[in-house]
Amino acid sequence: MEKATDKRQEILDAAKAAFAERGFARARIEDIARKLSMGHGTFYRYFNNKLDIFFSVMDGIFADIARVVADEDPTSTETLEEYRDQIFRVGRRLYKLFLADERLAQIIFYEAPGVDPDLDRRMDEMNAAINRYTEAYIENGIRKGFLRRGLDARILAKAVNAMIFGGIRDLSASRDRERTAERWLTAVCTLMLEGMGTGRAVA
Amino acid sequence: MEKATDKRQEILDAAKAAFAERGFARARIEDIARKLSMGHGTFYRYFNNKLDIFFSVMDGIFADIARVVADEDPTSTETLEEYRDQIFRVGRRLYKLFLADERLAQIIFYEAPGVDPDLDRRMDEMNAAINRYTEAYIENGIRKGFLRRGLDARILAKAVNAMIFGGIRDLSASRDRERTAERWLTAVCTLMLEGMGTGRAVA
Amino acid sequence: MEKATDKRQEILDAAKAAFAERGFARARIEDIARKLSMGHGTFYRYFNNKLDIFFSVMDGIFADIARVVADEDPTSTETLEEYRDQIFRVGRRLYKLFLADERLAQIIFYEAPGVDPDLDRRMDEMNAAINRYTEAYIENGIRKGFLRRGLDARILAKAVNAMIFGGIRDLSASRDRERTAERWLTAVCTLMLEGMGTGRAVA
Amino acid sequence: MEKATDKRQEILDAAKAAFAERGFARARIEDIARKLSMGHGTFYRYFNNKLDIFFSVMDGIFADIARVVADEDPTSTETLEEYRDQIFRVGRRLYKLFLADERLAQIIFYEAPGVDPDLDRRMDEMNAAINRYTEAYIENGIRKGFLRRGLDARILAKAVNAMIFGGIRDLSASRDRERTAERWLTAVCTLMLEGMGTGRAVA
DNA sequence: GATGAATGAGATTTCATTCAT
DNA sequence: TATGAATGAAATCTCATTCAT
Numbered sequence: 140m141e142k143a144t145d146k147r148q149e150i151l152d153a154a155k156a157a158f159a160e161r162g163f164a165r166a167r168i169e170d171i172a173r174k175l176s177m178g179h180g181t182f183y184r185y186f187n188n189k190l191d192i193f194f195s196v197m198d199g200i201f202a203d204i205a206r207v208v209a210d211e212d213p214t215s216t217e218t219l220e221e222y223r224d225q226i227f228r229v230g231r232r233l234y235k236l237f238l239a240d241e242r243l244a245q246i247i248f249y250e251a252p253g254v255d256p257d258l259d260r261r262m263d264e265m266n267a268a269i270n271r272y273t274e275a276y277i278e279n280g281i282r283k284g285f286l287r288r289g290l291d292a293r294i295l296a297k298a299v300n301a302m303i304f305g306g307i308r309d310l311s312a313s314r315d316r317e318r319t320a321e322r323w324l325t326a327v328c329t330l331m332l333e334g335m336g337t338g339r340a341v342a
Numbered sequence: 343m344e345k346a347t348d349k350r351q352e353i354l355d356a357a358k359a360a361f362a363e364r365g366f367a368r369a370r371i372e373d374i375a376r377k378l379s380m381g382h383g384t385f386y387r388y389f390n391n392k393l394d395i396f397f398s399v400m401d402g403i404f405a406d407i408a409r410v411v412a413d414e415d416p417t418s419t420e421t422l423e424e425y426r427d428q429i430f431r432v433g434r435r436l437y438k439l440f441l442a443d444e445r446l447a448q449i450i451f452y453e454a455p456g457v458d459p460d461l462d463r464r465m466d467e468m469n470a471a472i473n474r475y476t477e478a479y480i481e482n483g484i485r486k487g488f489l490r491r492g493l494d495a496r497i498l499a500k501a502v503n504a505m506i507f508g509g510i511r512d513l514s515a516s517r518d519r520e521r522t523a524e525r526w527l528t529a530v531c532t533l534m535l536e537g538m539g540t541g542r543a544v545a
Numbered sequence: 546m547e548k549a550t551d552k553r554q555e556i557l558d559a560a561k562a563a564f565a566e567r568g569f570a571r572a573r574i575e576d577i578a579r580k581l582s583m584g585h586g587t588f589y590r591y592f593n594n595k596l597d598i599f600f601s602v603m604d605g606i607f608a609d610i611a612r613v614v615a616d617e618d619p620t621s622t623e624t625l626e627e628y629r630d631q632i633f634r635v636g637r638r639l640y641k642l643f644l645a646d647e648r649l650a651q652i653i654f655y656e657a658p659g660v661d662p663d664l665d666r667r668m669d670e671m672n673a674a675i676n677r678y679t680e681a682y683i684e685n686g687i688r689k690g691f692l693r694r695g696l697d698a699r700i701l702a703k704a705v706n707a708m709i710f711g712g713i714r715d716l717s718a719s720r721d722r723e724r725t726a727e728r729w730l731t732a733v734c735t736l737m738l739e740g741m742g743t744g745r746a747v748a
Numbered sequence: 749m750e751k752a753t754d755k756r757q758e759i760l761d762a763a764k765a766a767f768a769e770r771g772f773a774r775a776r777i778e779d780i781a782r783k784l785s786m787g788h789g790t791f792y793r794y795f796n797n798k799l800d801i802f803f804s805v806m807d808g809i810f811a812d813i814a815r816v817v818a819d820e821d822p823t824s825t826e827t828l829e830e831y832r833d834q835i836f837r838v839g840r841r842l843y844k845l846f847l848a849d850e851r852l853a854q855i856i857f858y859e860a861p862g863v864d865p866d867l868d869r870r871m872d873e874m875n876a877a878i879n880r881y882t883e884a885y886i887e888n889g890i891r892k893g894f895l896r897r898g899l900d901a902r903i904l905a906k907a908v909n910a911m912i913f914g915g916i917r918d919l920s921a922s923r924d925r926e927r928t929a930e931r932w933l934t935a936v937c938t939l940m941l942e943g944m945g946t947g948r949a950v951a
Numbered sequence: 952g953a954t955g956a957a958t959g960a961g962a963t964t965t966c967a968t969t970c971a972t
Numbered sequence: 973t974a975t976g977a978a979t980g981a982a983a984t985c986t987c988a989t990t991c992a993t
Contacts, residue, residue, distance in 0.1 A: 162456045164367045168988065169955095178954035180990085189988065219539055249462060253365040253452040263515065277538065286538045294522075294529040295538060297512055298505045305504025309497075312466070319497075326497040334537035335480065335489045335498060336422055346977090370962065381979040386964065568862045570773045574967065575976095584975035586969080595967065625945055655868060659771040659858040669921065683944065692944045700928075700935040701944060703918055704911040711910025715903075718872070725903075732903040740943035741886065741895045741904060742828055752956090776983065787958040792985065 147185045149175060155196045159242035163193055163254045190255060197251060197258060200243055201265045207232045208268075213275035219285040222276070223332060227324050230303060234320040237307045244311040270296050302327050350388045352378060358399045362445035366396055366457045393458060400454060400461060403446055404468050410435045411471075416478035422488040425479070426535060430527050433506060437523040440510045447514040473499050505530050553591045555581060561602045565648030569599055569660045596661060603657060603664060606649055607671050613638045614674075619681035625691040628682070629738060633730050636709060640726040643713045650717040676702050708733050756794045758784060764805045768851035772802055772863045799864060806860060806867060809852055810874050816841045817877075822884035828894040831885070832941060836933050839912060843929040846916045853920040879905050911936050 153174045157166040168189060172179035186192040211229055216222045237243050251258060274296035280286030306323035313319040329335065356377045360369040371392060375382035389395040414432055419425045440446050454461060477499035483489030509526035516522040532538065559580045563572040574595060578585035592598040617635060622628045643649050657664060679702035686692030712729035719725040735741065762783045766775040777798060781788035795801040820838055825831045846852050860867060882905035889895030915932035922928040938944065 167986090172955095179988095180954050180956095181952080183989070184952070249456040252455050259452055280538070285540060287540055290532070290538055291525050291529055294512075294525045295532065297508060298526070298529045298533055301508025301511075302501045302504045305500060305508070308504075309500055322494050322497045323501070326494055326501045329493070330498065330501055330533040330537060332537040332539040334533060334535045335483070335493055336535040337488060337490055349977090371964085372962085382963095383965080383979055383981095384977075386966095387977070392963070573965090578976095585967095586975050586977095587973080589968070590973070655862040658861050665858055686944070691946060693946055696938070696944055697931050697935055700918075700931045701938065703914060704932070704935045704939055707910045707914025707917075708907045711906060711914070714910075715906055728900050728903045729907070732900055732907045735899070735904070736907060736939040736943060738943045738945040740939060740941040741889070741899055742941040743894060743896055755956090777985085778983085788984095789958055789960095789986080790956075792987095793956070798984070 143185075150182065150185055151192065151195055151199065154192050155199075155242055155246070158193060158196060158250055159245040162250045163189075193251075193254060194258060194261075196246070197261065200247065201261070203236055203243070204233070204265065205268070207236055208272055213272065214279050216276065216279055217283055217285075219280075219332060222280055222285060223328050225276075226328055226331065230306075230324045230327065231320070233303065234307065234310060234323070238310060238316050238320070241311060244307055248308050248311075266300070269300055273297075273299050299327070299331055302330065346388075353385060353388050354395065354398060354402065357395050358402075358445055358449070361396060361399060361453050362448040365453045366392075396454075396457065397461065399449070400464070403450065404464070406439055406446070407436070407468065408471070410439055411475055416475060417482050419479065419482055420486055420488075422483075422535060425483060425488060426531050428479075429531055429534065433509075433527045433530065434523070436506065437510065437513060437526070441513060441519050441523070444514060447510055451511050451514075469503070472503055476500075476502050502530070502534060505533065549591075556588065556591055557598065557601055557605065560598050561605070561648055561652070564599060564602060564656055565651040568656045569595075599657075599660060600664065600667075602652070603667065606653065607667070609642055609649070610639070610671065611674070613642055614678055619678065620685050622682065622685055623689055623691075625686075625738060628686055628691060629734055631682075632734055632737065636712075636730045636733065637726070639709065640713065640716060640729070644716060644722050644726070647717060650713055654714050654717075672706070675706055679703075679705050705733070705737060708736065752794075759791060759794050760801065760804060760808065763801050764808075764851055764855070767802060767805060767859055768854040771859045772798075802860075802863065803867065805855070806870070809856065810870070812845055812852070813842070813874065814877070816845055817881055822881060823888050825885065825888055826892055826894075828889075828941060831889060831894060832937050834885075835937055835940065839915075839933045839936065840929070842912065843916065843919060843932070847919060847925050847929070850920060853916055857917050857920075875909070878909055882906075882908050908936070908940060911939065 150171065153171045154166070157171050157174070160166070161170075168182055169179045172182050182192075186195065208229065210232070211225055216225055247262075251262060253259065270293075274292050277286060277290065277292040277296055277299075281288055281290060281292065306320070306327065309323065310316055310319055353374065356374045357369070360374050360377070363369070364373075371385050372382045375385050385395075389398065411432065413435070414428055419428055450465075454465060456462065473496075477495050480489060480493065480495040480499055480502075484491060484493060484495065509523075509530065512526065513519055513522055556577065559577045560572070563577050563580070566572070567576075574588055575585045578588055588598075592601065614635065616638065617631055622631055653668075657668060659665065676699075680698050683692060683696065683698040683702055683705075687694055687696060687698065712726075712733065716722055716725055716729065759780065762780045763775070766780050766783070769775070770779075777791050778788045781791050791801075795804065817838065819841070820834055825834055856871075860871060862868065879902075883901050886895060886899065886901040886905055886908075890897060890899060890901065915929075915936065919925055919928055919932065
């Protein structure tokens with residue numbers, strides 16, 4: 140049984156690589172099998188079909204992201220400083236996750252969209268879950284008084300996450316990734332906490 | 343000549359719909375032709391091949407976006423209030439563009455990525471162009487004194503645009519779109535200019 | 546009426562060029578029309594279909610060849626010297642014909658075979674006619690006594706013509722064509738009249 | 749492995765028949781497959797594409813011919829009698845090869861020319877190789893003294909081969925092939941060694 | 952369980968031919 | 973008479989999936 144799980148994982152990994160490299164449509168089952176020196180008929184012992192394994196690959200990616208995002212308790216933050224630290228902490232972990240495996244960004248941003256309506260929906264749902272998480276942080280901040288009252292927490296949460304994922308996308312294409320990651324975290328915090336304005340008289 | 347241009351435009355439009363609905367791979371040339379009650383061979387009188395028309399569709403979309411984005415002069419803004427107005431103005435036009443044609447968001451966010459490396463590159467380039475534009479706004483703001491010195495204009499510009507396009511994506515999926523659009527614009531402005539913090543003592 | 550004949554001839558010539566250049570299958574009616582700056586629909590006013598014009602082109606070529614071959618009277622030759630002169634005369638005219646228009650050899654040897662069973666048959670018939678002609682020369686030679694008795698005139702005629710057409714094929718691919726043509730004529734005459742042997746005691 | 753090679757050979761043979769019967773352009777992959785009661789997709793497991801298999805068919809034919817032609821040593825002939833015997837021997841084998849498989853002549857003379865420039869070139873090369881071979885025979889004959897000095901060996905070799913292949917072509921269309929083959933061999937020898945003249949005073 | 956040969960649905964693309972203008 | 977837009981038959985080729993060994 141262990142053996143079977145290992146093999147499944149192996150196939151999953153080869154498939155992830157193939158999908159990242161060539162996209163869903165152009166990746167061939169036979170290529171994936173050949174990379175593992177196994178008959179491509181064997182593939183169908185572990186997965187029902189091509190879409191099935193793509194969903195499995197995506198599930199793994201979603202789980203990786205969820206693990207990072209859900210690692211902190213949104214209600215535990217008490218001050219703006221703590222919040223800032225938290226953003227950096229979560230952000231760094233997230234960025235590290237994507238920097239550790241370039242295939243993630245390639246798949247999430249380029250290859251997965253449009254493959255299957257069901258999958259698009261699942262991506263939207265994962266997105267929504269992350270948005271809810273961020274919303275909880277913001278609402279906690281308002282409650283605790285270190286974020287302003289009257290903020291549109293729902294939309295702001297989405298905006299913040301859009302930035303964070305924009306950063307991930309940008310990171311994948313950048314040279315000095317460590318440095319760029321820090322610049323992004325700083326920029327995101329700036330916009331989240333102070334904005335870019337000089338603070339003089341904004342209605 | 344007018345006739346031919348019209349026909350081309352007609353095909354282009356039917357293709358845009360097909361690509362938005364089923365994605366590049368699943369959209370069939372014959373579907374596009376049948377929708378226009380024409381022989382599918384006719385298609386090839388107006389476009390070289392399937393990828394060719396997809397590029398043409400995308401070119402149209404890029405041009406639409408560029409027209410909106412490039413409509414204002416980044417250096418003309420003098421005060422934070424003017425800047426905020428400008429953001430709202432450009433944002434509203436951009437959101438209106440996408441709300442007027444749901445297919446744009448579907449194609450840009452779901453169907454175009456991963457179809458062709460060349461096209462991915464062109465999307466990245468369009469993105470970069472918009473980023474440069476926003477960067478110019480921010481640098482102007484710093485120069486004019488209504489944005490803080492020392493800001494990382496390059497990354498902040500990217501972050502801002504990530505939010506704006508995040509808004510577009512969200513809008514397409516939302517109910518009361520007009521209202522949601524305004525909420526997004528407000529949220530983006532908030533983050534850009536003041537952040538969410540209470541302003542008390544942030545190092 | 547003259548006008549129409551001219552046009553027909555013009556099309557025929559453009560088609561000959563197209564067939565020689567690209568072969569029957571790859572030559573497109575539209576290309577032929579475009580070369581004449583005429584609508585390709587017009588083509589069908591002068592020819593029934595693509596095969597029809599190919600047949601017409603071939604008929605022209607056959608006629609050109611027949612004119613050269615049939616120009617002399619096989620029964621008028623009286624001596625070996627006259628015969629040799631005659632071979633040179635006819636051969637030169639034939640080689641000149643093909644050297645004057647490279648397309649002839651290209652079409653005859655490369656493009657026409659296999660296009661259509663009917664056409665293959667017509668080529669065979671033309672060939673047979675030439676063979677009969679040559680056979681008549683040989684039979685005349687035997688009768689007049691300057692060729693040996695007992696020769697297998699039928700096969701020898703075919704062999705001779707195979708050489709002559711082999712020469713045409715070779716000429717088209719050679720550099721100094723005038724010189725090569727003379728060498729071929731000399732070679733053909735040698736084989737026809739004396740052979741290559743030293744003449745000592747061949748049973 | 750044996751199995752796969754057999755299948756490949758089976759397909760090759762069916763293709764040879766199809767190409768001989770209908771020509772390259774009109775032969776359909778599906779016909780070849782159906783003749784073997786196999787799915788047409790199977791074809792593509794053994795050959796890359798239609799041109800690929802045509803080249804393979806031709807390679808087989810070229811190899812068959814080369815084997816026959818290269819079987820004797822041009823320099824070993826010492827007398828005219830030996831030479832004559834040699835011509836008969838090689839000629840008989842060559843004619844036998846083509847008589848054993850009618851498709852060879854059909855493909856070589858009717859279907860292959862003009863299919864593909866590359867292939868035309870390869871046919872020309874094969875031809876050239878045979879010509880060089882015959883040239884070696886003639887040069888040997890001159891050296892050994894049983895052929896006349898001063899002969900234009902290069903062109904004469906081409907002329908001789910043109911006759912021999914002319915014979916092949918003629919054979920395929922004839923009734924009593926065995927008899928015709930002998931007549932051709934006799935005719936070729938006559939022209940090669942003595943010519944048709946009576947031998948009286950030819951300048 | 953593993954294999955890979957076989958399958959055939961399905962999509963793109965070409966271009967001779969037609970026919971309304 | 974000339975035109976060229978429209979047509980669709982026809983053919984190639986790909987590759988996910990099946991299944992006998």
